[in-house]
Amino acid sequence: MPRRWPTLLQHALIAALALALFYLSTRLFLGGETLIASGVLILTGLAIVIYAWERAYTWRYLFPGLVGFGLFVIFPLTYTVYISFTNYSSANLLRFEQVVNYLEGETHLSADTKYPFQAYQVGGEPATYVFILSNPASPEKRYRSETIPLPAAEPVVHPLRLVNADETPPGPALPLRDVIPLRSGLQKLSFKLPDDLVITNTSLRDFGPRLPTWQRDPQDDSFKNLITGESIRPDRNAGHYELVSDGPSGPAGQKIGPGFRSWIGWGNYVKIFTDKGIQGPFIKIFIWTVIFALGSVVCSLAVGMFLAVLLQWKELRFRKLYRTLLILPYAVPAFISILIFKGLFNQNFGEINLILNALFGLSPEWFADPLLAKIMILIVNTWLGFPYMMIVCTGILQSVPDTIYEASAIDGSNAVHDFFKLTLPLIFKPLFPLLVASFAFNFNNFLLIYLLTGGGPDMVGASTVAGQTDILVSYTFRIAFRDSAQNFGYASAIAAVIFILVAFISWWNLRQRETALSS
Amino acid sequence: MKASTQERLKAAAAHTLLIGFIALILFPFLMVIAISFRRGNFALGALFPTGDDLSLEHWRYVLGIPYTETMPDGSMRTVKASTPVLQWFWNSLKVSTSASLLIILLSGTAAYAFARMQFVARETLLKSLLILQVFPMVLALVALYALLQLIGEFIPGFGLNTHPGLVLTYLGGIAIYIWMIKGYFDTIPVSIEESAKIDGATHFQAFVRILLPMSAPIFAVVFILSFISHISEYPVASVVLQTEGQWTLAVGAQSFLYEQNYLWGKFAATAVLSGLPITAMFLFCQRFLISGLTSGGVKE
Numbered sequence: 001m002p003r004r005w006p007t008l009l010q011h012a013l014i015a016a017l018a019l020a021l022f023y024l025s026t027r028l029f030l031g032g033e034t035l036i037a038s039g040v041l042i043l044t045g046l047a048i049v050i051y052a053w054e055r056a057y058t059w060r061y062l063f064p065g066l067v068g069f070g071l072f073v074i075f076p077l078t079y080t081v082y083i084s085f086t087n088y089s090s091a092n093l094l095r096f097e098q099v100v101n102y103l104e105g106e107t108h109l110s111a112d113t114k115y116p117f118q119a120y121q122v123g124g125e126p127a128t129y130v131f132i133l134s135n136p137a138s139p140e141k142r143y144r145s146e147t148i149p150l151p152a153a154e155p156v157v158h159p160l161r162l163v164n165a166d167e168t169p170p171g172p173a174l175p176l177r178d179v180i181p182l183r184s185g186l187q188k189l190s191f192k193l194p195d196d197l198v199i200t201n202t203s204l205r206d207f208g209p210r211l212p213t214w215q216r217d218p219q220d221d222s223f224k225n226l227i228t229g230e231s232i233r234p235d236r237n238a239g240h241y242e243l244v245s246d247g248p249s250g251p252a253g254q255k256i257g258p259g260f261r262s263w264i265g266w267g268n269y270v271k272i273f274t275d276k277g278i279q280g281p282f283i284k285i286f287i288w289t290v291i292f293a294l295g296s297v298v299c300s301l302a303v304g305m306f307l308a309v310l311l312q313w314k315e316l317r318f319r320k321l322y323r324t325l326l327i328l329p330y331a332v333p334a335f336i337s338i339l340i341f342k343g344l345f346n347q348n349f350g351e352i353n354l355i356l357n358a359l360f361g362l363s364p365e366w367f368a369d370p371l372l373a374k375i376m377i378l379i380v381n382t383w384l385g386f387p388y389m390m391i392v393c394t395g396i397l398q399s400v401p402d403t404i405y406e407a408s409a410i411d412g413s414n415a416v417h418d419f420f421k422l423t424l425p426l427i428f429k430p431l432f433p434l435l436v437a438s439f440a441f442n443f444n445n446f447l448l449i450y451l452l453t454g455g456g457p458d459m460v461g462a463s464t465v466a467g468q469t470d471i472l473v474s475y476t477f478r479i480a481f482r483d484s485a486q487n488f489g490y491a492s493a494i495a496a497v498i499f500i501l502v503a504f505i506s507w508w509n510l511r512q513r514e515t516a517l518s519s
Numbered sequence: 520m521k522a523s524t525q526e527r528l529k530a531a532a533a534h535t536l537l538i539g540f541i542a543l544i545l546f547p548f549l550m551v552i553a554i555s556f557r558r559g560n561f562a563l564g565a566l567f568p569t570g571d572d573l574s575l576e577h578w579r580y581v582l583g584i585p586y587t588e589t590m591p592d593g594s595m596r597t598v599k600a601s602t603p604v605l606q607w608f609w610n611s612l613k614v615s616t617s618a619s620l621l622i623i624l625l626s627g628t629a630a631y632a633f634a635r636m637q638f639v640a641r642e643t644l645l646k647s648l649l650i651l652q653v654f655p656m657v658l659a660l661v662a663l664y665a666l667l668q669l670i671g672e673f674i675p676g677f678g679l680n681t682h683p684g685l686v687l688t689y690l691g692g693i694a695i696y697i698w699m700i701k702g703y704f705d706t707i708p709v710s711i712e713e714s715a716k717i718d719g720a721t722h723f724q725a726f727v728r729i730l731l732p733m734s735a736p737i738f739a740v741v742f743i744l745s746f747i748s749h750i751s752e753y754p755v756a757s758v759v760l761q762t763e764g765q766w767t768l769a770v771g772a773q774s775f776l777y778e779q780n781y782l783w784g785k786f787a788a789t790a791v792l793s794g795l796p797i798t799a800m801f802l803f804c805q806r807f808l809i810s811g812l813t814s815g816g817v818k819e
Contacts, residue, residue, distance in 0.1 A: 024673060024674070027673055028673055031672070031673065033669070036669065057636075057722065058632050058636045058637075058638045059632075059638075061628040061629060061631050061632035061636070062628075062629050062632045062633075064624070064625050064628060064629075065625040065626060065628060065629035065693055065697065066629070068625050068690040068691060068693065069648065069651075069691055069693060069694070071666070071687075071690075071691070072663070072666075072687065072688055072689075072690055072691025072692075073651055073652065073654065073691035073692075073694075074651065075662065075666065076654075076656070076659030076662035076663050076666065076691075077651065077654050077659060077662075079659070079661075079662035079665070079666075080658060080659050080661065080662050083661060083662075088661075307537075307540070310533055310536070310537065313533065315526070315530065316530060316533055316534075317530075317534075318534075322537050322541065324802060324805070325541045325544065325545070326540070326541065326544065327802070327805065328544060328545070328548070328798070329544060330801075331797075331798045331801035331802055331805075332548070332794050332797070332798050333747065333750055333751045333769075333793070333794060333797050333798075334751045335751045335753055335768075335769040335772060335773070336772065336790045336793065336794045337547070339772060339773065339776055339786065339790065340547045340548075340550075340551050340790060341547065342776060343776065343781075343783055343786065343787075344547055344550065346781075349783075351550050383544070440653060444653075444655040444657075446655065446657045446754060447751065447753055447754075450753070450754070451753070451773065473655050473657055473658060476657075476658055477657050477658070477660075477754065480658075480660070480661060481660065481758070488661050491658070491661075492658070492661070494658075495654075495655075495658035495659070498655070498658065499653070499654045499655075499658075502653045502654075502655075503650050503651075503653055503654070505653075506649065506650050506653050507646075507650050510646060510649065510650070
């Protein structure tokens with residue numbers, strides 16, 4: 001009998017989870033997110049099948065991990081690729097339906113109807129007021145509000161009731177100079193007339209009704225301006241509304257209202273490879289990215305390997321202590337070390353320039369000169385990267401049998417010769433996949449570039465933001481998030497290109513490793 | 520006799536070289552420790568601040584203790600940090616620990632299926648995970664932002680500017696850990712679990728009672744690697760966390776070093792305060808890590 005309990009508990013847990021997810025999908029559905037609601041529903045169904053059906057046993061272990069991976073890797077990836085085919089940017093930020101809603105919601109103040117008001121203070125702390133409005137069209141009518149506290153935190157609509165024109169007001173009306181301080185409170189105030197017309201504050205003297213500016217034609221989503229009589233229609237390729245014919249707002253084709261996201265096909269990709277103003281910096285950045293990644297791997301490998309070989313030497317004392325101290329740059333969180341270097345290399349009061357100045361009278365502009373900035377980046381990345389190479393090389397060196405050196409020692413060769421002729425060929429093969437992985441990591445080493453130089457100094461004459469030390473990821477990040485144009489579509493296209501490049505390197509590396517293992 | 524002199528010379532050269540190199544490595548760290556104890560926000564000064572130069576003002580600031588500061592015009596004022604750095608430290612600790620634990624849960628179970636079970640497309644799935652993972656999340660921030668916004672609308676507490684939301688976005692990065700754990704499982708003979716199953720243990724019991732305790736070292740490695748990579752994570756955290764009180768250390772530390780307002784001393788104290796425990800933890804677990812790294816993992 002006790003053996004049944006885990007099964008019961010398991011069923012109860014599945015049922016609770018399924019109910020929670022079911023509730024979530026209902027809420028999503030009611031919130032208008034039909035597609036996502038069905039996605040959650042399908043996942044719920046899958047979860048129930050997997051955890052209740054004995055034959056889907058394997059997937060019980062895989063399911064949570066795969067859901068996390070799907071949601072936070074595959075979805076963002078797919079979405080980014082999708083964006084790369086649209087013109088999504090700060091100029092085309094909204095979805096089409098949102099722009100339609102925006103235009104439908106746009107109102108203007110009616111020029112002819114105004115309701116002048118008088119305010120009366122009826123209470124002190126907190127201050128409360130009564131408003132009496134008149135209607136110029138029918139002077140015998142007056143409208144009186146309830147007692148209203150001002151200023152109010154939220155915009156509120158207060159009802160008005162009809163009163164006789166000769167009804168005594170609650171006191172002397174506030175003079176204009178006392179109304180002025182109430183301005184911000186007034187702006188949040190609207191009234192509802194007995195005939196349901198809502199009027200909002202228009203000035204320090206009047207309330208007035210707001211009327212819709214645009215009239216929508218549901219047939220083709222075109223709009224007619226009720227003030228000027230102009231018509232606008234959506235241009236679905238360019239992603240904005242435009243004037244149908246010449247009018248007071250401008251010539252035919254003039255852009256009206258906010259832009260919307262639209263599918264533009266391969267446009268962003270074509271731009272990367274053909275637009276001169278973009279192509280120039282793109283190729284430069286690509287070349288620097290490769291140089292940076294290769295240079296980082298080679299430099300940190302050289303330093304790391306040298307130290308690993310040196311620390312292999314068994315007669316050397318304090319080897320353990322040396323190794324621990326040498327691992328330090330790897331142990332300190334990267335964001336801290338990078339920012340420390342940012343300070344140390346500072347042109348005016350960084351320690352490095354202070355020392356260089358004291359010793360040689362030099363004061364290099366590490367952040368302003370493109371070449372020096374690149375050298376600085378390589379120095380810092382070597383400093384950050386060599387411990388990893390040292391650890392890896394030490395591990396691989398231990399697998400090299402000592403006997404090969406004994407044979408060569410008889411021939412009377414020296415250590416340097418031994419290393420290049422004997423050790424290196426032996427350890428290069430197991431080392432290679434790690435070097436490729438390190439290359440791929442540095443290819444996308446956003447943190448280093450972003451925290452150290454931020455991509456600067458800027459390139460002159462580029463049509464997008466582009467820095468001399470930007471690598472592809474940091475360049476893309478800047479286009480999407482740090483440039484005023486926020487060109488998400490174009491940035492996503494570059495992201496897709498980067499992904500294909502790095503995915504190819506990883507795939508190739510994986511195959512190399514497999515063939516190496518099987519041979 | 521001659522050979523021994525040569526040996527001794529060689530050893531002396533090696534020691535000199537190593538000590539010189541270590542001095543170069545330690546220089547930035549010693550500098551930062553010195554700066555954190557120095558009055559004001561300028562680098563000028565001795566390596567060991569003394570007398571009037573020595574000041575605990577940055578440490579007081581970082582720890583959220585009020586202190587008095589002399590203004591340029593000679594007047595005194597009391598300064599207290601609006602958001603103590605300790606708060607960021609706590610945020611970082613919370614986010615990185617929970618992300619790492621959840622990652623172990625997700626990647627451990629998945630790795631078990633990959634290592635011990637046969638199913639369709641196993642190899643393909645395993646490789647696809649690793650290749651898809653190279654897509655840099657920095658570039659998917661638009662999508663992550665939209666996703667968190669949506670989640671936040673329907674599950675309050677998991678949206679933008681929340682720590683659970685940030686932890687969620689980190690849960691995608693499991694492919695490399697699945698590979699590492701699977702690699703370790705592969706080295707443990709299946710026969711032990713098989714015999715347990717003959718004795719009547721279920722799949723799940725064999726996994727939890729037998730395989731997991733034997734794999735403790737690899738879980739330690741995964742935990743530390745994931746912890747370190749998430750405590751350093753900047754781009755996603757900087758976009759998801761919008762208010763100062765929610766920031767993690769990586770986001771907060773950056774805020775001291777603006778071009779116009781270079782708060783070098785406060786940054787230095789923050790760096791020492793936050794770097795020390797993490798570095799100590801790393802060095803403490805060094806032995807595990809090195810074995811984990813040489814078996815093929817890459818720190819990110």
